[in-house]
Amino acid sequence: MTMTIHVDVVSAEAEIFSGLAEMVVIPARMGDVGIMPRHAPLLSPMKPGEVRVMKENGEEEAFYVSGGMLEVQPHTVTVLADTAIRAHDLDEAAALEAKQRAEKMLTDKQTDVDYAKAQAELAEAMAQLQALERLRKMAHH
Amino acid sequence: MAGAKEIRGKIASIKNTRKITKAMEMVAASKMRKAQDRMRKSRPYSEKIGNVISHLAQAHPEYQHEYMQEREVKRVGVIVVSSDKGLCGGLNTNLFKTSLNQLQEWDEKGIEVDICVIGNKASGFFKRIGGNIVAQATHLGDSPQLEDLIGLVKVMLDDYSDGKLDQIHLIYNHFVNTMTQDRRVHQLVPIKAVENDENLQQHSWDYLYEPSAEEVLDGLLMRYVESLVYQGVVENIACEQAARMVAMKSASDNAADLIDELQLVYNKARQAAITQEISEIVAGAAAV
Numbered sequence: 148m149t150m151t152i153h154v155d156v157v158s159a160e161a162e163i164f165s166g167l168a169e170m171v172v173i174p175a176r177m178g179d180v181g182i183m184p185r186h187a188p189l190l191s192p193m194k195p196g197e198v199r200v201m202k203e204n205g206e207e208e209a210f211y212v213s214g215g216m217l218e219v220q221p222h223t224v225t226v227l228a229d230t231a232i233r234a235h236d237l238d239e240a241a242a243l244e245a246k247q248r249a250e251k252m253l254t255d256k257q258t259d260v261d262y263a264k265a266q267a268e269l270a271e272a273m274a275q276l277q278a279l280e281r282l283r284k285m286a287h288h
Numbered sequence: 289m290a291g292a293k294e295i296r297g298k299i300a301s302i303k304n305t306r307k308i309t310k311a312m313e314m315v316a317a318s319k320m321r322k323a324q325d326r327m328r329k330s331r332p333y334s335e336k337i338g339n340v341i342s343h344l345a346q347a348h349p350e351y352q353h354e355y356m357q358e359r360e361v362k363r364v365g366v367i368v369v370s371s372d373k374g375l376c377g378g379l380n381t382n383l384f385k386t387s388l389n390q391l392q393e394w395d396e397k398g399i400e401v402d403i404c405v406i407g408n409k410a411s412g413f414f415k416r417i418g419g420n421i422v423a424q425a426t427h428l429g430d431s432p433q434l435e436d437l438i439g440l441v442k443v444m445l446d447d448y449s450d451g452k453l454d455q456i457h458l459i460y461n462h463f464v465n466t467m468t469q470d471r472r473v474h475q476l477v478p479i480k481a482v483e484n485d486e487n488l489q490q491h492s493w494d495y496l497y498e499p500s501a502e503e504v505l506d507g508l509l510m511r512y513v514e515s516l517v518y519q520g521v522v523e524n525i526a527c528e529q530a531a532r533m534v535a536m537k538s539a540s541d542n543a544a545d546l547i548d549e550l551q552l553v554y555n556k557a558r559q560a561a562i563t564q565e566i567s568e569i570v571a572g573a574a575a576v
Contacts, residue, residue, distance in 0.1 A: 155336055159434045159518055162332040177498045188347070190340075191498040192507050216508050218340045225336050227511065230434050241439025242446065245404075245423035252411060253421055265417040269385055276378065283542065 150184040154200055156210055158228040163210055164200060171224050172199040173217055182224050189219040198226055292561065295554040299547055306543035312375070313536035319430060320466070320529035326431060327463060327522045334519045337512050341479060344508075348492045351501035354449065355477050355509045363400040365422075365444045365453040366390070367476070369460035369520050370410035371528040372427060377535035379461060379469060379528060380409045386471040387459050391419075402453060404440055406521060422447070432521050434514060441514050448477055456513075460520035461527035467534065469527040474520070476513050 154171050156164040171182045174196030180189075193215045200208045212228040219225075345356070368387055370380050394401055405411045405424045414421055423443040428436050447453045456477040462470040497504045 155332070157333040157336050159330055159333045159515055160326075161329045165332075175498055188343075188493060188495045189498065190344075190495040190504045190508065192504060216337075216340075216504075216511060218343070220343065225340060227333065227337055227340070229511075233438075238438055238442050241435075242423075242442035243439070245425060245439035245443050248426075249405070249421045249424040252415060252424060265388060269381065269388065272381060273385075 149203060151203055152182065152184040152186075153223045154226070155223070156198060156200075156212075156226040156228060158212075158215075158230045160230050163228065164208065166200075166202065168200045168202050168224075170201045171226075172197075172201075173224075173226065174198070174212070175217060182219055185221045186219050186224075188221070189217070191217050193217050193226070193228075198228075292554060292557045295550055295557065299550050299554065302543050302546050302550070306540055306547070309536045309539040309543060313533055313540060316529045316533035316536060320526060320533055323430065323522070323526040323529050324463070327519075327526050330515075330519055330522050334515045337508075337515050340508065341512055344495070344505075347494050349494050349501065351505070353502075353505040353509060355445075355505075355513075356479050358478050359454050361399055361454045363402065363453050364394060364455040364457060365402045365404065365447060366457045366459060367404040367406065367440070367444065367517060367520075368410045368414070369458070369517075369524045370405070370407035370413075371524065372408040372429075373528075374409065375535065376528050376532040379531040380413075383459065383461055383471055384410070384413050386473065390457075390459065390473055402444075402447065404444055406437070406440065406517075407524075428521065430525060432518070432525070434518050437514060437517055437521065441510075441517050445477070445510060445513065458517060458520050461524050463523045463526045463530070466530045469531060472520075474516070476516055479509065479512065 149169055151167040151169055152171070154164065154166060154168045155162075169183070173180055173182060174194050175191040176194055177191070179196070180191075182189075193212060195213045196211070198210045198212055200210075202208065210228075212226065213230075214233055215226065215228040217224070217226055366387070368383070370383060374380070391401055401420065402422045403414050403419045405414055405421055406426070406428070408426045411421070411424050411426055423440045425436055425440045444453065444456050448456055455475060458472075458474045458476050460472055460474075462472045464470050495501075495504075
């Protein structure tokens, strides 16, 4: 009997593949790696490329990944594929944008959280809700 | 027959309102199914990456990443996930109540708080109470993409790396079932190691890192935090739709009750008017 290794290929938005394989070829950052059962534990980023899964029955399945992370344990391989296109510059730009959105919204912001006021407002809202609930119940009887 | 016309008008207007709430209920029901589906689909990723992190916690790495080290807490970052739209019962209000309790707890300990908001409702609320908002993401729609959240998470993680923040928390609604949504406060960073996997080798071992431990862990832990935030957002959307469906259902039921009551009042008023008319006629005839 041939030895097999469990392979999971997932992305944040879907599960792509889960099953047994004799060998998997994965585009790791430093070059393609072929993983067979009882491989030493390995962690590596992936570059865009093809993940090829050689199954027990000799069939082969291939998936395109645009990058991500790879974990190898002696009996399992986990491929965490990215759905988003990642690059340092792109991430920086996105972070800047998120900050700017907040700044824009806060152009007329006050300082110091007024917990007492906020909680009073919340309590008032809750009381109103409860009163409505009571009224509704009374209407039923 | 005073008042009968007004009552008829009122009944008609409540019927119109009921039509709207009924339609919203059905829309929410169908969106909820899709949102639940999306939630299910994104679960394998967060489970798998969670496994990898727990393996990592059991390994004996030479290099300790800063995301896994506890430090003294002076300032925390909190990411609050809310919905963009209202009319979903007490979902957001309850979430903000939980957030406020948490914020106050920190405030009492003299810990400062930076807030990241997701969704219009949180953005409006924390602006109104004057929270220190450092980043925001709104209008994510019904099918959010991970890309929409990368920037926001990076703002927080960068602040953590620069030493401005000592902890990062996520506050969101956890989807239990259609009727129940749970508020959760989850600590994202420093990462808390999860349960042990017994299939792993017990003796001392470590990963091979390619190209370097630092680079690999940076990428992995960043993705882990992002996946947790993404999962929170996706669950929150399912919660929003479920809460809206329930709220709209009870609104429709209330409208039906109101219509019944008003109909009764209307019938009584009409009957009273007829009785009065008859007695007037009879009295008139008797007088002749």
